[in-house]
Amino acid sequence: xxxxxxxxxxxxxxxxxxxxxxxxxxxxxxxxxxxxxxxxxxxxxxxxxxxxxxxxxxxxxxxxxxxxxxxxxxxxxxxxxxxxxxxxxxxxxxxxxxxxxxxxxxxxxxxxxxxxxxxxxxxxxxxxxxxxxxxxxxxxxxxxxxxxxxxxxxxxxxxxxxxxxxxxxxxxxxxxxxxxxxxxxxxxxxxxxxxxxxxxxxxxxxxxxxxxxxxxxxxxxxxxxxxxxxxxxx
Numbered sequence: 001x002x003x004x005x006x007x008x009x010x011x012x013x014x015x016x017x018x019x020x021x022x023x024x025x026x027x028x029x030x031x032x033x034x035x036x037x038x039x040x041x042x043x044x045x046x047x048x049x050x051x052x053x054x055x056x057x058x059x060x061x062x063x064x065x066x067x068x069x070x071x072x073x074x075x076x077x078x079x080x081x082x083x084x085x086x087x088x089x090x091x092x093x094x095x096x097x098x099x100x101x102x103x104x105x106x107x108x109x110x111x112x113x114x115x116x117x118x119x120x121x122x123x124x125x126x127x128x129x130x131x132x133x134x135x136x137x138x139x140x141x142x143x144x145x146x147x148x149x150x151x152x153x154x155x156x157x158x159x160x161x162x163x164x165x166x167x168x169x170x171x172x173x174x175x176x177x178x179x180x181x182x183x184x185x186x187x188x189x190x191x192x193x194x195x196x197x198x199x200x201x202x203x204x205x206x207x208x209x210x211x212x213x214x215x216x217x218x219x220x221x222x223x224x225x226x227x228x229x230x231x232x233x234x
Contacts, residue, residue, distance in 0.1 A: 004088045004214055010081040011208040015201050017074035022197035024067045029190035031063050036183045043176045079104050081204060082117075085124055085211060092214055093127050118152040121203070128210060135217055143206040147199055154196040161189045 035056055042048050086103040090096055098106075098120060106116035125145045132141050165185045168178070 004091055005084055007081060007084040007088060007211055008208065010077065010084055011204050014074070014077040014081045015204055017070065017077045018197050018201050018204075020070050021067075021074045022194060024063070024070055025190045025193040025197065028063055028067055029187055031059055032183050032187045032190060035060060036180065036187065039176055039180045039183060043180065075107075078200070078204075079107060082121070085207060086120060088211060088214060089124055089128060089131075092131055092217055096127065097123060114156065118148070121152075122148055124207065128207070128214075131217065132210075132213070137213070137216065141210055143210065147202065151196070151199045151203060154192055154199065158189060158192045158196060161185055161192070165189060 038048055038052065038056055083100060083103040086096070086098075087100045090100050098116070102116065103120050106120065107113050109116075122145055125143065125148065129141045129143075165182055168185070169182050
């Protein structure tokens with residue numbers, strides 16, 4: 001059995017990047033509303049100068065690029081933390097459902113990415129609490145899985161809306177009406193992104209408080225067989 005690997009810095013990196021993405025969600029929401037207002041003015045026959053339209057396009061393009069870069073970096077840092085957390089739990093529990101590599105790979109496999117990351121996240125929470133309960137250290141665990149469902153629901157809805165915005169903007173965003181629809185969808189996406197970011201930060205923070213305590217479980221003890229422990233500890 002390998003030693004536990006440090007995950008604190010990965011957690012800090014992931015949280016920092018999510019805060020940055022959260023700030024950009026708010027900025028994007030404001031920018032999208034400004035674009036929506038401009039498009040509504042044009043659709044209703046109002047006057048909009050070429051300078052205002054160009055400034056809007058430049059702002060939206062720049063923000064879109066900045067957001068994409070921040071989002072991708074945030075995704076990488078989150079997956080790095082997620083995989084390391086699953087790896088560490090593997091060192092103490094010998095019957096986890098999936099290999100450690102799935103904690104990263106499951107995000108990139110079509111269809112599988114709709115459910116497996118959630119399964120792994122819930123397993124991390126449940127099996128860690130079960131492990132500490134068996135070892136008489138349950139008083140040191142202070143978290144719940146109750147908000148994991150909200151986290152994943154928001155993620156799935158955001159992914160669906162994101163796909164809609166991307167596909168719709170590619171093939172039919174050449175009219176004012178279509179641009180209004182796309183912009184409205186972008187606003188909804190940004191609104192959903194705010195609670196999603198906050199819940200994700202909470203998930204990382206809560207588990208990061210517990211993960212270092214795994215070192216209190218002696219490596220000489222046999223790893224826990226989670227399938228033989230049917231006790232509901234949550």
